[in-house]
Amino acid sequence: MSTHTTFILVNPQMGENIGFVARAMGNFALCDLRLVAPRDGWPNPAADAASSDALSSGFVNVQVFNTLAEAVADCHIVLATTARERAQAKPVYGAGEAATMCRAHAQSGLRTAIVFGPERAGLSNADVSHAHGVITFPVNPEFSSLNLGQAALLMGYSLYTAGQDEGALLPFVTDLGAPPAKHESIHSFITALTAMLEARNHFTPSHRAHMMQQNLQNLILRMELTEADVQTLFSVVKSLVKPL
Amino acid sequence: MSTHTTFILVNPQMGENIGFVARAMGNFALCDLRLVAPRDGWPNPAADAASSDALSSGFVNVQVFNTLAEAVADCHIVLATTARERAQAKPVYGAGEAATMCRAHAQSGLRTAIVFGPERAGLSNADVSHAHGVITFPVNPEFSSLNLGQAALLMGYSLYTAGQDEGALLPFVTDLGAPPAKHESIHSFITALTAMLEARNHFTPSHRAHMMQQNLQNLILRMELTEADVQTLFSVVKSLVKPL
Numbered sequence: 001m002s003t004h005t006t007f008i009l010v011n012p013q014m015g016e017n018i019g020f021v022a023r024a025m026g027n028f029a030l031c032d033l034r035l036v037a038p039r040d041g042w043p044n045p046a047a048d049a050a051s052s053d054a055l056s057s058g059f060v061n062v063q064v065f066n067t068l069a070e071a072v073a074d075c076h077i078v079l080a081t082t083a084r085e086r087a088q089a090k091p092v093y094g095a096g097e098a099a100t101m102c103r104a105h106a107q108s109g110l111r112t113a114i115v116f117g118p119e120r121a122g123l124s125n126a127d128v129s130h131a132h133g134v135i136t137f138p139v140n141p142e143f144s145s146l147n148l149g150q151a152a153l154l155m156g157y158s159l160y161t162a163g164q165d166e167g168a169l170l171p172f173v174t175d176l177g178a179p180p181a182k183h184e185s186i187h188s189f190i191t192a193l194t195a196m197l198e199a200r201n202h203f204t205p206s207h208r209a210h211m212m213q214q215n216l217q218n219l220i221l222r223m224e225l226t227e228a229d230v231q232t233l234f235s236v237v238k239s240l241v242k243p244l
Numbered sequence: 245m246s247t248h249t250t251f252i253l254v255n256p257q258m259g260e261n262i263g264f265v266a267r268a269m270g271n272f273a274l275c276d277l278r279l280v281a282p283r284d285g286w287p288n289p290a291a292d293a294a295s296s297d298a299l300s301s302g303f304v305n306v307q308v309f310n311t312l313a314e315a316v317a318d319c320h321i322v323l324a325t326t327a328r329e330r331a332q333a334k335p336v337y338g339a340g341e342a343a344t345m346c347r348a349h350a351q352s353g354l355r356t357a358i359v360f361g362p363e364r365a366g367l368s369n370a371d372v373s374h375a376h377g378v379i380t381f382p383v384n385p386e387f388s389s390l391n392l393g394q395a396a397l398l399m400g401y402s403l404y405t406a407g408q409d410e411g412a413l414l415p416f417v418t419d420l421g422a423p424p425a426k427h428e429s430i431h432s433f434i435t436a437l438t439a440m441l442e443a444r445n446h447f448t449p450s451h452r453a454h455m456m457q458q459n460l461q462n463l464i465l466r467m468e469l470t471e472a473d474v475q476t477l478f479s480v481v482k483s484l485v486k487p488l
Contacts, residue, residue, distance in 0.1 A: 023387070024394070026384060026386070026387030027383045027384055027387050027388070027389075027390060027394075028383065028384055029384040029386075029387075052387070052389055053387070054387055059386065059387065083415065084415075084416070085415075085416040085419075087421070089419070089420045089421045089422075090418075091418045091420075092414065092416060092417050092418040092419075094410035094411060094413070094414050095410075096405065096410045097410060097411075136414050136415055136416065137414075138401075138404060138405055138408075138410055138413030138414055139271045139272065139404070139413075139415065140270060140271055140272055140273040140404070141415060142270070142273075142303065143267070143270030143271050143273075143296070143297070143298055143303065144271070144415055145271075145296055146271060150268070150271075150397055153394055153397060153398065154397065154398075154401055157382075157398055157401070160382060160383070160384070161340065161382055164382075166338035166339075166340045166341060166382055167338060167341075169338070169382030169383075170336065170338050170380050170381075170382055171327065171328075171329075171380055171383065171385060171388055172328070172329040172336060172380065173336050174334075174335045174336040175329070175333070175336075176333045176335075177331070177333045178333075
């Protein structure tokens with residue numbers, strides 16, 4: 001499932017951060033990474049080392065451009081990530097809303113690019129002016145700083161999960177191993193347990209006996225026991241009544 | 245907006261990773277971090293350095309425990325993060341589903357803990373056996389490895405955004421600066437432009453003239469111009485018709 005969304009890093013500084021972005025793209029099935037004038041050139045061994053094989057495997061394909069204008073030339077929709085407001089009168093999207101838009105564009109055969117700025121300063125206003133809109137992240141206003149790798153991870157996650165059934169995307173799902181026990185098994189256990197308890201005068205005072213039995217039955221039914229669970233509990237109870 | 249969800253790191257190794265987790269907690273307004281037997285002890289300067297002030301500011305409060313059992317003692321619901329299936333017959337939740345559950349529990353005054361394993365091996369089966377359920381992340385099965393900081397970031401983001409109106413959580417929203425122009429301004433512009441073009445025999449052949457005018461009008465209306473935009477375009481057109 002490729003979401004056809006391109007990530008573009010403008011003037012990335014640390015190779016390690018390029019690697020973290022590539023790793024996040026691998027995590028969320030994105031394969032088109034573009035670099036605009038990376039500070040340390042390309043290829044970059046530090047990027048490979050940090051990418052957890054997303055680069056070395058070729059899963060994430062990297063292209064290098066001299067300018068942002070060249071990097072976005074074949075894209076239909078360009079969105080710029082930014083943590084602060086720019087007086088550029090562009091629509092502002094949250095990551096989730098932007099992800100939903102990108103998926104819809106991809107289904108129409110359009111290519112969307114999401115642009116990330118350099119580590120320290122973020123995108124310049126000139127960079128942002130290439131974009132149709134701006135993406136920002138819902139974060140605690142008291143601690144709003146996200147680094148490049150974190151922003152790419154959250155954007156990738158949003159793209160991967162937007163509008164999807166989360167359960168269908170999980171690597172594994174609940175497997176309780178066995179179906180619930182039939183009611184007759186549970187009933188046999190409750191009957192036997194109740195008899196053993198009655199023999200030991202457990203249900204006293206007598207005017208509360210009925211309610212005590214009912215509470216115990218409700219507790220046992222709430223456990224959602226399997227057949228094996230019922231056998232386990234039955235054997236525990238049989239051990240408990242044995243004399244030492 | 246505190247979500248009352250506790251993050252617990254079992255045997256964390258690198259202080260830097262504890263710092264990344266604390267930073268992610270700050271980003272998403274979580275303040276209760278518990279460490280079970282951190283390898284390098286506590287406090288840890290490497291954690292402070294990586295936390296982007298989330299630790300030094302005191303926003304994230306850290307407690308250290310000897311065992312996971314002690315760390316979860318006051319919690320009502322314990323969920324263990326894991327990337328691989330355990331044959332423990334526990335319910336499995338995606339991060340989004342788990343986040344929705346945690347918020348609901350918090351509203352009922354219950355404390356939920358989310359447990360993360362050490363960097364290399366993840367949680368042991370003994371650790372997982374303390375949990376009521378398991379959380380896993382929707383990721384590309386070809387590149388499913390998330391590190392500790394990434395897992396905490398995605399879990400924090402999920403907790404912060406679950407069931408919320410994303411727009412209300414953004415640090416800033418769309419401000420187009422000025423309202424759209426009144427139709428009479430746009431109409432004046434279109435009328436003047438059309439007159440200038442007619443004077444230059446633009447709308448030919450004559451049987452297509454009406455359609456060409458209509459297309460131009462549609463294009464201009466689609467621009468959603470402000471009053472200032474209309475003035476800008478009007479002055480551009482007036483300059484264009486000037487003789488050199």
